[in-house]
Amino acid sequence: MIIKVENIHKKYGREPILNGVSFEITFPTITALVAPNGSGKSTLMNIITNLEKFDKGSVEIMGMKNTDPVIFKHISYMQDNSVLYNHLTGYDHLQFIAEVHSVPKKQLLELITYIGIDSYIHKKVKQYSLGMKQHLLLTMALINKPKLLILDEPLNGLDPTSSIRVRELLLQLKNEGTTVLLSSHNLAEVDQVTSDILFLKDGKLISENLKNNQTAFYMMNVQPLDKAINILNNTKVGFSVVDTSIKVEITKKEQLNFILKQFYESEIEITDISRQSVGSEARYNELFNKEQNHAKPII
Numbered sequence: 001m002i003i004k005v006e007n008i009h010k011k012y013g014r015e016p017i018l019n020g021v022s023f024e025i026t027f028p029t030i031t032a033l034v035a036p037n038g039s040g041k042s043t044l045m046n047i048i049t050n051l052e053k054f055d056k057g058s059v060e061i062m063g064m065k066n067t068d069p070v071i072f073k074h075i076s077y078m079q080d081n082s083v084l085y086n087h088l089t090g091y092d093h094l095q096f097i098a099e100v101h102s103v104p105k106k107q108l109l110e111l112i113t114y115i116g117i118d119s120y121i122h123k124k125v126k127q128y129s130l131g132m133k134q135h136l137l138l139t140m141a142l143i144n145k146p147k148l149l150i151l152d153e154p155l156n157g158l159d160p161t162s163s164i165r166v167r168e169l170l171l172q173l174k175n176e177g178t179t180v181l182l183s184s185h186n187l188a189e190v191d192q193v194t195s196d197i198l199f200l201k202d203g204k205l206i207s208e209n210l211k212n213n214q215t216a217f218y219m220m221n222v223q224p225l226d227k228a229i230n231i232l233n234n235t236k237v238g239f240s241v242v243d244t245s246i247k248v249e250i251t252k253k254e255q256l257n258f259i260l261k262q263f264y265e266s267e268i269e270i271t272d273i274s275r276q277s278v279g280s281e282a283r284y285n286e287l288f289n290k291e292q293n294h295a296k297p298i299i
Helices: 041-048 069-073 090-100 105-115 130-142 160-175 187-193 225-233 253-265 280-288
Strands: 003-012 015-025 030-034 056-061 075-078 148-152 179-183 196-201 204-209 216-223 239-242 245-250 269-276 296-298
Touching: 003 041, 015 041, 015 056, 015 204, 030 041, 030 160, 030 187, 030 280, 041 056, 041 148, 041 179, 075 130, 090 105, 090 130, 105 130, 130 148, 130 160, 160 179, 160 187, 187 280, 196 280, 216 225, 225 239, 225 245, 225 253, 245 253
Parallel strands: 030 179, 030 196, 075 148, 148 179
Antiparallel strands: 003 015, 003 056, 196 204, 216 245, 216 269, 239 245, 239 296
16 A cells, blocks of 8 residues: 545635545556646645645554655655745755765766756755746656655646656656556646546545546537437437537447438448547546536437
8 A cells, every 4th residue: 555545624714625535546657637727736736745744644654654754755746836945956955865865975966967967956945937947846756756745736837848858757656567647738748747646526536547437438429410400409418519529428339320320320420530539638627617617419
């Protein structure tokens, strides 16, 4: 067991932030924590790393309570750049952490080169761009070669090239046996590294592996459109009209075959059809932005 979070409750004053949050990570993987701002993502990460107390529940990391100092040799937490000191250099930050973990200078220099921050590592942090700060924070988090890496918005402020580099690094770390728990608003990037998503909604977690989602969506261009809509109105298949196309929700293979047969028998021409995977953005919109969906649902 790498992480076991059980029935965590947290209030700020009378306002509940986390309301019985539970999840487990049992083997090295990348898991994304996704929710709108203010939902408690950072609070949950702070609780896991013992930076914030909780009202009820328990947290275990690698079989130990998260208050056990031993675990902090094996985990790292990349927070936002507010933890950086503007009047210190990037190297000052790294040197301090390396000394805490008894990491040799040679190993530290190799990591600096590997992440690619050599050119500005001796500049003061106040001269850093947002992307440079993100690279420094990531380097700081990797100094102790953690078994568990917790990242709060690691892709924030990165240009496309840097995002690709970080994405490749995270996948490499997972393959080498590091467990990664990250929060991100960049859902397209999340889909590039994991299908294991923890959606935090109303203080509770909805845990999903989107690869196991049995729902598929098909975009169809058909002629005539009105006739196709009338046929779908007489089925139990969920669909919506998007511009001049129909988006059909398929939960069973038989449904697609039935629809295609109905269209064929009614002489409806399908000019284009494509399957859309259910990614984190689609699931996010379903969970959090349903009221903002103006597509016309017809069942």
